[in-house]
Amino acid sequence: MSRRLLCLHGHFYQPPRENPWIEAIEVQDSADPFHDWNERIAVECYAPNGAARLKDGRGRILDIVDSYLHLSFNFGPTLLAWLERHRPDAYARVLDADARSLELRGHGNALAQGYNHAILPLASPRDRLTQIRWGLADFRRRFHREPEGFWLPETAADAATLEALAGEGLRYTILSPYQAVRIRAPGGEWVDATGARFDPTRPYRVRAGARELTVFFYDGHIARDLAFGDALGSAAALLDRLQAGFDPGREHDELLTVAVDGETLGHHKKGADEVLAGALRELARRPGVELVNLGQALDWIPVEWEAEIAEGSSWSCAHGVERWRSDCGCSAGGAEGWTQAWRAPLRNALDGLRGQLDAVYEREAAGLLPDPWRTRDRYAEVLVDPERRDAPDFVRREAGRALSAEESVRALQLLEMQRQGQLMFTSCGWFFSELSGIETVQVLRYAARAVQLAREVAGVDLQPGLERALAAAPSNDPALANGREVFRRLVEPSVVSLEGVGAHLAIAASVRPVPDAGWVFCYAYRVEGRRAAAAGPVAVALCRLQLESALTRETLDAVACVLHFGAADFRCGLAPYRGPEQLAELEEALLARSPAQSLAQLLRSVDRFFPGRDYGLRDLFLDERRRVAGTLLEGTLRRYEDGYREIFEDNRRLMEFLREIDSPVPGPLRVTADVTLTARVLRVTGAARRGEVDLAAAEVELGATVELARRLGAHLHIDAVRRDVEQLVEDRVAALVAGQAPAARAAELAGILSLAERLGLRLDLWNAQNRVWAWAGSAMVTLDREATAELARRLWFDEAMLLARAGFATPA
Structure with missing residues (x-):
């Protein structure tokens, strides 16, 4: 019988959003209630897929599983760098899944990717190699192995790009079936494959110059149903759709490859992480279909057929790669009548700036770096370290001699100038509808930083030429007119010097510790x-x-x-x-x-x-500006709270009487109750979090306050309260799993969760559930059966499953 192999691939990526002058993402109000979009998507997608919930019909957790262990995946290097700093838990699960898949399958699940998601067919040959080599260096540092496969940003490909991949030792990549032009069987004739009219369930050999690369074409229909249809509506729907990708009439081993943006799995489609986990669990039980990664598939299926691809094609533009250099008609969002006539002038402006930056780099690196372009490629050794600890040693090694402090700074400035020049070609700058959108402004900020560095290190001012070129890029916003105005009004105010960072620190230090x-x-x-x-x-x-x-x-x-x-x-x-x-x-x-x-x-x-x-x-900078403003407001708000509390206490009996006789409480009095009772709840939960009051006493006082708010019809503003209570939960869970008086900690945890229910708080228990589930599967459980069952109920586990995981026999 022919084998049926299934590979599900997730392309996980977010554009770099860091302020180029501080290497940090500033607050993004559009991501509320999260600090920024990376944080939001990490909570909705990247973390949940590493600890996905399998639930019963009541919503109770039956198991927590790492879906990355069963997915082929790639993460953009800039996204992995952010996860490493800000979500080390999710980052560790990604790395662990690759290591475990290597042990189980003989090949890791992870693929490498171009460094900052530039469209490689549109890059210069030198930049194309740098993007690939930086992506490979990042992969080696994180996954501690050589990559076999490489995900091309937007699957944008041409012969030169595929040849470059093969030249760097890569074995395969994944492309859209619509990128194929023709195919042929061993010894056969070429057959037209346009419109994805060919069998995508086999690997194909693609000749690229003097080299070859294996290409896996994903199933376009299923991928579209996952991204835009109902295939992720339930585990059963997903399984049915995947099963339909196999054809009983094919007389060969089938490898069904399905690729989708990873953010679909929980961010774009809420709950899709749980749907995927359920489908993966069921697939493991079903005979006839085996989950594989692509390295593993190459061991089992010989690459006998050939394919040719369309030059300059991609998965997200029907016109090839025009979305990133012309007004091709592809866009996302925007008002009626908007055009993307700005794309070509923007590409021309940045291409021109790149040429000037390269000339500055070559000229200024003379006498510092014997081989400046090799040094740029090797600069990835420095980039993969978040703290850049090896930067001075790196330039000394590359120089082949001891450098003065001034020379070392100049060499690093030149390399950073080149990095910013790479970042300004991040694909998202052209993907959407308007020149003044946040993604395009971001790539222009990288350009501004590169211009600043060129000015500092070489004394040349490239900004006037850049602005002249940008003036040819029309904005859809009449108030902005063109790219020059976008640059001056939305980018230039962001430019900051080292002195400006010092002023930021001095002002902050004058206001807060x-x-x-x-x-x-x-x-x-x-x-x-x-x-x-x-x-x-x-x-x-x-x-x-x-x-x-x-x-x-x-x-x-x-x-x-x-x-x-x-x-x-x-x-x-x-x-x-x-x-x-x-x-x-x-x-x-x-x-x-x-x-x-x-x-x-x-x-x-x-x-x-x-x-x-x-x-x-x-x-x-924006976050500190808001922190300082908050500090300045604290005293004023405290004085107002004192006044509200006095009015409330003077009129409390009147308010209770009005409620008793079913008469409305005047608005100003309701406000005093809202403010006073919210402040009281915050005071108690804050004191409990700091260990200043006994939890039992806190529960009594909070219960009384909640009851009073109910009687008066007061509205408690509970966002800040929720943070305090979530921290209480985290603290008690940490003590429980560390074995610190577990019976007492479990009782306190149950009490806190009961209190949260009374307060009407919807807590984020995701991390607490993960830790308790892992603890229950360890040898650390010393609670009795009833205490463990109570913990299961409060944390939304299926009671029987958590008890069984903790080693308690199921009662007869």
């Missing part, structure tokens, strides 16, 4: 000699601060002065640090004399010592 040393974004800092005084209504703060960029090793050593005039009115100046005598002089002039001098005198002194530009609250 900041350690004397640490990290601010991608900069190591040290703050010394802090001094503060008041000059009437003005607060004056002085300090010396030192910064070093982890990326380029540029340094700043400056004295900072921050004036706070009240509310949101700040003024910060920086001057180069010249020694202790300078600080002493500043202290005498600005602090010691402060009580006696007028505001005008103080400002004249500040202008004399700090003649450069002033920085204010608007110059802070």
Whole structure:
């Protein structure tokens, strides 16, 4: 009998969203209630697929499984870098799934990918190789093996791209069936395959120049049903759709490959992670179909047939790769009448800038790096380390000699300039409908950072030429007109210098506690000699601060002065640090004399010592700006709360009486009840989280407060309360699984979850469930049967399944 093999592939990717000047993603309000879109999609997709729930009809958890163990997958290197820093739990499951699949199948599930999702057929030959080599280096560092397969961004391919993959030792890639032009059997004639009219359930050999590469064509109909149809509506629907991909009339071993954007599995389609997990569980039980990865499939199925592909084709543009260089008609979103006539001018502008950056790189690297382009390819060795610890040693090795500190900084600036030049070709910049969209603005920010570095390291200003080229790119927004205005209004205000980062730190340190040393974004800092005084209504703060960029090793050593005039009115100046005598002089002039001098005198002194530009609250990066604003508001809000509480207590009996006689409570009094009772709940939950009150006492007080709110018809604002209670749950689970008085911790945990139910809180129990499930399967369980059963009920497990996992025999 012919074999039936099934490979499900998930392409997991998000565009890099980091601010190029700080290497961090700033808050994105459109992702609310999450900080940013990466965080949101990680919660909805990347983490759940590594710990997917199998549930019964009541919604109770029967099992928690890692779907990555059964998927072929690729993760974009920039996304993996974010996961490593911000979701190490999800990141670890991805790496572990590849390692375990290597043991079980002889081949790992993971494929490599181009570094930042640039469209490789549109890249220069040199950039194409760099994108591939950076992606391979990233893969080796994370998965500790050589990759066999490579996912091409948007599956965009041509002969040169496939030849480059084969030249780097790759065995295979995955393409859309609509990219095939013709096929032929061994010794046979070529047959037309356009329109996906061929058998996609076999591997094909594709000649690329002097080399060959194996191509797996995924099933286009099933992939479309998963992405846009109902195939992920239930496990049964998914199984039926997959089963339909096999054909009893085929007289060969069938390999059904199905590829889909990984974000479909939980982000685009809610609950699809659980549907997939259920289908994978059922597939493992069914005879006749075997789940495989593609390396494993190549061991079993010989590559005998040949295929030719369309030059410059992809899976997401019916016009080849035109979506990334012309107004081809493909777009996502946008209003009626909008065009993408901006795409070609944007591509031309960035292609032109790339040429100029390359010329700067070659010229300035002369005398520093014997082989600058080989060094650029090898720069991936530095990029894969989040802290860039090896950067100075790397450029010294590449230079082949000892470099001065200034030379090392210049070499790293040049390499960072090249990295930003790569990032500005991230495909998402062209994918959507409007030039001023966040994805296109992001690639222009990378361009602006590259321009800044070229100016700093070589003294050349590439911005006027870039702006002239961008002026040819028309915006659909009449208020913005064209790309030059988009750049000036949406990109240029983001540009910041090392001094600007120092001002950010100085203002933040004047408002909230900041350690004397640490990290601010991608900069190591040290703050010394802090001094503060008041000059009437003005607060004056002085300090010396030192910064070093982890990326380029540029340094700043400056004295900072921050004036706070009240509310949101700040003024910060920086001057180069010249020694202790300078600080002493500043202290005498600005602090010691402060009580006696007028505001005008103080400002004249500040202008004399700090003649450069002033920085204010608007110059802070967005997250810190909001933190400072929150700190400034705390005192004001606290005063309002005190006033509300007084009014509430004076009128509480009246409000209760009005409710008793079914008479409406006036709006202003309802507000006092909302604010006062919410503050009371927050005070109690916060104290419980900090261990300042007994949980039993907290439960009594919270229960009374909730009952009072119910009687008065008050609305409790529970978002902040939810965070406190979730932290209580996390703390008790951590203590439970660590074996710290487990009976007591389990009882406390059950009490907290009961309290949350009474408060009407919908807690995020995902992590707590994962940890308890893993604990139940370990040898650490010392709870009795009833306590374990209560834990199961409270955490939404099927009671019998958790008890069995914990080693309790099923009662007769």
